[in-house]
Amino acid sequence: MNNHETSDSLKKMVVIVYASQTGNAMDAAERIGRDAERRGCPVAVVSIDEFDATSLPCEENVIFVVSTTGQGDTPDPMKAFWKHLLQRSLSHDWLKGVRYAVFGLGDSGYQKYNFVAKKLDKRLRDLGAVAIIERGLGDDQHPSGYEGALDPWMSSLWNALYRYNPDLLPRVSTVSDLDSLKMKIGGARSMCPGKFSHEKTRPDYFLKVINNYSLCEDGSETDVRYLKFEAISSSIYYHVGDVLEVLPEQSHVAVDAFLKLCNMDPELYIRFTIEIREMRSRRYL
Ligand SMILES: Cc1cc2nc3c(=O)[nH]c(=O)nc-3n(C[C@H](O)[C@H](O)[C@H](O)COP(=O)(O)O)c2cc1C
Incomplete structure (x- = not known):
């Protein structure tokens, strides 16, 4: 998966290009790659310094995973690619037909938070590429690190790619999100505390x-x-x-009492989304 492929074979797959200074963006890119493969999606994961910038207009679906370093700077392996993209001679439809997604890794403690992901997203759009989904921004300050944003972003990505071309993700239709959620919950329930x-x-x-x-x-x-x-x-x-x-354990008596109080079906699946800002302010109260 990590090997550099010829640009001809890359065209037929989703290409995940990462730019990393200390390895996190590479880990994130490989995780996205594994997740795609589990869904039956052919992927190639390549470091940005191994990716030929001149071949970008030939790609159909490209996912960029980029970190920010220094004071809002691109990682070293991204320098040549970024220089190529900034050329004034490139027209506004140079990337017409290219669909892309950007996931950034950064730290909101820095003034130029996720600057590289934001700059790349804008430049790709200015050159005529179309975003598959809104860019995702991973933050070191999140209690789960960049993965706090990566998981929901990946779900949106697979949904959007599937809507665009179901053939890209042949295994999505067989295991729905709800089925995989049920499997996860079943696994958690079977763990012995x-x-x-x-x-x-x-x-x-x-x-x-x-x-x-x-x-x-x-x-x-x-x-x-x-x-x-x-x-x-x-x-x-x-x-x-x-x-x-x-492993934490819930008191069955408390759970049953809660369900009864709320008049809820115990087999009902509910998805919670917790705003990180809310959690932080609660902790300080
Ligand atoms: C020296 C240094 C400078 C950094 N500068 C920024 C920055 O300007 N903006 C930002 O959002 N994050 C910044 N970060 C946070 C990194 O982007 C974050 O830790 C990321 O996960 C690193 O990914 P990488 O290992 O792929 O390079 C910096 C981190 C380090 C170590």
Whole structure:
């Protein structure tokens, strides 16, 4: 997937071009590529310095994943491509017939937030390309990092591409978004929150928290914690390098009471979208 393809073979697929300074945009591009492949979409993921800018007018669907570095600067591998795009000799219909999407990686703590993604989006439009969807902007300040914006942006992208050409995403029609959501919820429900004893009323393995403190500076937006546990029973064995997963559990009684109170069907699927600004202000209240 990551190999450089000839421009002829790239024409038949969705091309994902990334410009990265320290690797995040490459990771994001590869994630988009894997997600596309799962939907049966042929993709090529290429670094922008391996992409021939003169072949851009021949592409049908191009996805750009670009970060911003310095003070609103393009990543080093993007310099030559950007110089080519800024040429005055390029006409306003140079990219006629090209459909594109831009996902930017940046940090809203910087004055020139996601400057490169914004500049690229505008320049592509000025050269006659048509946006498949509105640009997405990933932000390091989001509690989930750039992925907080990437997930919903990818969903919109697949929906838009499917509406444009269902043949591009042959597996979308077989697994609907709702089906995949149901699968995820089913998987989460099947996770066991603890190893239960024969009585089934309480876990038979107990960990006592003996240290719990934040590793972040005061006033930091994120909260990374150091947790130290002491095993006070011994029915689970572990080795160095094993990973402990801490899963939250809902009280079934509380869930049933909530559903009854709201007169809701327990099998109903509801999608929540939480505004990050709202979450932040709540935390400070
Ligand atoms: C030295 C440096 C300068 C940065 N400058 C900006 C900036 O001007 N604007 C912005 O939105 N983000 C800026 N960022 C944040 C990066 O864009 C963000 O961390 C991104 O995820 C990096 O992606 P990359 O690893 O693909 O380069 C900067 C990050 C670093 C380390």
